[in-house]
Amino acid sequence: MSLAPVLLVGWCAALFLYGLGAGPLYRTESLRAIIGAECLRGHWVYPVLHGEPFLTKPPGHYAAIGLASLPTGRVTEVTARLPSAIAATVSVLLMAGLFRRVLGDRAGLLAGLLVPCSILWLDKAPSAEIDMTLVGWVTAALILFHRALEAGERPSPGFLAASLLCVAAGTLTKWTAPAFFALTAVPILAWRRQLQLLVGWPFLAATLVAVAVVAGWAALVTQQVGWDALADTVRKEAAYRFAPKSAAKGYPWSEVLTYPLLVWAAHLPLSLFALRTLRRGFAARWDDRGRLLLAFLHCWAWPNLLFWALVPNHNVRYALPVSPALMGLGVMGLLDWWCARSASGRRERAVSERVDDARQQPAHAGRSPAVLLAAFLALWLAAKVVFVEVVVPRRTAGRDAEATAAALREYVPAGEPLYLLKLKDEGVLFYYGRPSRKLSSPAQLPQGAHVALIEAEWREWEANRTGELVRWMYDQQGDPLILARVLPP
Template sequence: MKGYLSKESLSQERSFPIILALLCLILYIPNLAGRDLWCGRETLYAEVARDILLNGHWFAPYFNGELYYNKPPLFFWLIALTSVPVGDVTEFTVRLPSALSALGTVLAVYFLGKRLYSARTGFIAGIILASSPGFHKYACVAKLESPLTFFITSSIAAFYIGLTTSSDKRRYLLWGWFLMGLAMLTKGLGVVLIAPVILLYLLSRRELHRIWEMELVLGGFILSATMAVWLLPGYALGGSEYIKGLVGHFGYHVGQGPEYEKPFYYVTEAFVGTLPWSLILPAIFFYLRRGDVDAKHREGLRFSATWFIAMWIVFSLIMAKRSRYILPMYPTIALAAAVMWEDYIAKTYETWSKIKVILALILSLCAGIAAVIMTSGFIVLTPLTSNIIALCLIALLVTWWSSVRAGQYKTLFISLFIMITSFEMAYAQITLPIESQAGTEKAVCEKALANMEPGARWALYKFFSPDFVFYGKTYVRTIDTEKDLADFLSSKDRVYCIVDETDYAEINLSALNVPAFKITKLEKTGKRAKTFILISNRPGKPGDVSPGAKI
C-alpha cells in the first residue's frame, strides 16, 4: 500500500501491477477450495468441463450425455485446462479461471486508469475494484461473469487506446476486435455490451464518423475468425442439432423482449456491489464544477460515464434481472471513484501519529471480522459481547469522522480497505462453507452411492440437480411419471431411484405390479433440509443379506 502514499516515482510505478497481482492472489486464491460447489451453475459448468477433459468434447460440449448448447465453450475450456495437472475437475480448479480473470481485470483497469489519468489513479482503481464486495464474490465462484468482464474490459480499453493514440493505433484496435471475439466465446454478449460503449463515447464527443477508423473490415474478419474456431468444428462434430440448439437458445432469450420495470435496479445493485467505495461517487458532481480540473481528467470521467450509461441501458432492457450480470460495470465505477480518492489523498495534511493510525487499522480489522462472526451464528450474542461490539463500532465511526475532519484521507482509505477485505476473507472462510453445504446435494449423493451396487444405473424422480451428475460421476436419468418409474424399475438389471420424501408418500407402484424396495433414507441437513428416499427393484444394500422394505 505504500506505493500510492508516497511521491510517485518510476520504480514505484513499475511495482504497481506487481502489488495488484499479489493483492488479488491473496484475496482470491485461498477462497477457492474448502467448500462444496453450489448446486446449479457451479456443478453444471464443472461437469461440462469434466466431459471436455475426459472425453475430448472440446467444440461441441456435452452434459449428462446430451449436447450442451446453452453457453459458448471458452469458460469450459479454461476450467478443463486448469484441471489438466490434477486429472479431474475439482472445487479449486473449477473456480481458478474466475480468480485469474478477476486478476486480469484488475490489471486491465490499472493500465486503463494510467492511460486516462495517472499511474497512481490506476493503482487506486485497481485496489478499489479488487476489494469491491460484488467483484470479490464472483472472483471466488465458478460463474461466467468474471472471465466475461475481463474480456469486455480489455476490449473496451484496447478500443479506447486505439482511438486516442497516434502510435500503434491499428494494433490496439485489432486487439479490441479479438478480445470482443473472446467475450462472445465466453457468453455471446461481446458485441451487445462493447459496441454501445464505444458508440456512445464517440457520440458524446460528436465524433461518430470516427467509427470508420476502427478497422471494421479486418476487425470484423478477426471477430468472425475467432468465433469460427469454435463454430466450424462444433458443427462438424455436433451437426445441425448443435447449431439449431445454439440459435434456439439465443432466440429464446432475445424473444422475451425488453423489461421496462425496475429501471434503476442495476444502478442500485452497482452502488451496493462496490460499497464502501461508491459512497464517494456523488462528489464527482462538485469536482467537475471546480475550475482547476484539467481536460484530461474531464475526458476520462466522460469515458467512464458513457461506459456506465451504455451498459446500464443495455442491462435495463434485459428481461431477467440478475446482480451478477452487471459485473462489467464495476471497472468504470472503480475508475471514477479512484479519481475522487486520488484527489482527496493529494490533499492529505500531516500524517497522524503512528498510534492513531494503528488504532484505526486495528478497529477496522476487528469490525470486518466481527461482522462476519455475528451474522454466521458462531457466537451467542450476550449483553457483554453486544456491548463490546457496539463500543468498537462507535470507536471506529468516531475514528473515521476524525480522519475526515483532520484531512487524514490516506488513513481513511487504508482503514476502509482493511475493513472490507477482512470482512470478505472472513466471510469466505467462515460463512460461505456453511452456506454452500446447505445448497449442495453432495452429501446426499455420496450416501446414495454408498448404498448402491457399483456401476448400477440410477435415476431421479420428478426433480433434477446437476450435483448428482457431477458428484456421482455418471449420467443420471430424470423420471417424471409413475408409469416411467415403473418401466425403469422393471429392468432386468438392478437399478436405483432417488425420490423426494413427499413424492415417495404419493407413489402407488403396487398398483402397477413392479418390484420396488426402500433401501435407505437420505437426509440433507442445514437451512434447506430435505429428506430423500433411495428405492430399488432389488431388496437390500450391497453386501447386505437383510431385505429392504417393499413398497
C-alpha cells in the first residue's frame, strides 16, 4: 500500500488544520461567521444579516459554516474556518490524483505537496472567508471536466454532469464560479478542435441540470424576498466587479500589467518553474496524456488570469481559483527540470568514470533535487508556524472585540435584540453572540430599546435628547461604539 495518501493528508492537516483556532476572527471573517450562525437559527435558503436578507453572496459557504457548527450548536472560530480547510484539502487531493493518473505516482505526490505552497493559501486556507470554498468547487468542476475529455471524441456524460453540478454548487457559493469554468472549458475545447461538444446533447443536458439547480434556488429566494431584491443585489455586485472604483480616475490601465505579476509573485518560487512550461518545445517532451494535461493547465491559468486582469477592481485573492493551475504548471516545469538535471548527472558520471585522474565529484553533486525539495517543504512548514504563532496574534492585537462584546452582553438584557443603524463592526457583533437587528431609521426603534451607535449618531441623539447613554465603548478600529437606550418621546 502506498504511503502517499497518508503523507498528503498529514501535510494538509499541518497546513490547514493547525491554526484554525489561532486568534479571533479577522476582518470579514466575522461577517461570514455571523451569517453562518443564522443558518443555525433556520436561515439556510438565503443569507441573513441582522434580520435582513444579505444576498451579495449566495448561501453555499454560509451553509457550510452552519453544517460544520451543528455538532457544537454554535459557530466558533474553528467551525467558521473549517469549511475552507476542508475545501483546501479536497483541492490538494484532487490535484494530486490528477497528476498521479496522468504522470504517475511521483508526480502525484509532488503536486499534492507543492500546490498549497503559496502565500495566498497560507492566509486563506485556514480562514472563514469564501475564497477557498470557491477554489474547491472550481477545482472539482475542472478536474472532472478534464476526466471527461480523456475519453476522447465522446466525452463521458457522467463526468460532464458531475462537472457541471460542481459549477452549480460553486455558483451557489460565489457568483464568479461559472466564469472560471467557461474561461477554461472553451479554450481547451478550441485547442482540441472540439468546440462542437458545447452544443452536443451530453454537455447541454448537464448544463440544463446545473442551470435548473441554480434557478430552483433563485425561485425559492424570490418567493420569500422578492425578485427585485435578488436582481438588484446581483446587479450591484456585477457593477462593483466590472466598474472602476473611481469614475474620476477612469480605467486602471497600469493594473492590467501589474496584476498578473502580483498573482505570479504570490506563487513564488514554484511559479518560476511555471515559466519553464512556456519554452518552445516543452510540450513535445510529454506523451499524449501529458500534453493534454499541460494544455489544460495553460487554458485554466492564462485566460482566467487575463480576464481578471482586465476587470477594473483588482484583488489578488480574486484569482485564487487560478492557483491550482499555476502551481500545477510549476510542478510540470519542476519535473522537467528534475529529469534534465538527472540526465545531466548521468552524463557527468559517465564521463568521470572514463577520466582516471577525476578523483573528486563536483561540489554540487550531493545536492539532489529530493534534498532540495525536503528543505523547501521544511521551510514552508516553518513559515506556517511563524504565520500562526507570530503574524496572526500581531494583526489581531488590540482589537478587543471579545471584551467589547462581553460589555454589550452585560448591559443589554438577555432575550432583547440589539438594534443597529449605521454601525458596522461584525467582529464585536459576532462575539456578542445574540440576535441583532438592522433598522434604516431611528423612528423604527421601539421605546426602551438598546441601540449601538457611532459617534455622529450619538451626538445627534444627545442634542435632541432622544436617548440616554448606557456605555461608551470602542470598536475594533478604535472608533467610539456607544450603547444607548431609546427614551420615550
